[in-house]
Amino acid sequence: MRYSAEWMVLADDRILEYIRAQGSGRPKAMADSGLIRYSREYINQRCKKLVEEDFLDHLGNGVYVITELGEKYLDGEIDAETCERTSGIEAENGVEG
Template sequence: MADSDRVRFSRQHINARCKTLVTYGLLVHLGNGVYDITSEGEQYLNGDLDARDLDAE
């Protein structure tokens, strides 16, 4: 994505999106801008979890 002329993003945008995913339990914040995907996040990416069923923590 970073090499594509079609995709524009900023670190602030990515950080904001990751924080949102943390509130829904799809990512966990490890510190210093590092995130890890949770088992629920893996399920979502695999199509086994409907995000509409998630509640913000």
Template sequence: MRQSGTWMTIWDDRILEIIRDEDAGRVGDLAERDAIRVSQPSVSRRCKKLAEHGLLTPLGNGVYTITEEGEAYLDEEYDAENGVYLNRNNSQSGPNASETSQS
């Protein structure tokens, strides 16, 4: 089961799935998809939010690509709420994970 964040919406999974399948996605093209039934500004906001949380990378001009964390989230290997990988040692974590102390 995917570990979504409380900040996520139902459309975020669709956006991530489409971008993964196509290697990159343009906001305008995503908004025209039947699988996504929200406006272009809404898709743009969702992509920005996904990028803020490390699941997408903006390439410019409204184009996004999926990150390793985004892939892992879709594969049920990443907790988007806490920004950490699941079932891995603590040395791997996402952009929102707290820093560990160094000895």
């Protein structure tokens, strides 16, 4: 289970999933793919926010790659709000990790 942060929106998960699957991504390619149904401009804005929060790295020329933190978020290993491991949260909710 993923624990998103208050600052996150649905597009963020889709962007991270796309970039992990493709190895890297550009906002235009993501918008053109049809897999992320938002404008290139909005995807670009969200990519910049994901860079600020250390979930993506910007390589230049509009190319983004996922960071270790982004991978851990997608795998449900961290709570994006606190960036702490989720094992404690899962135990509190009666879910085994």
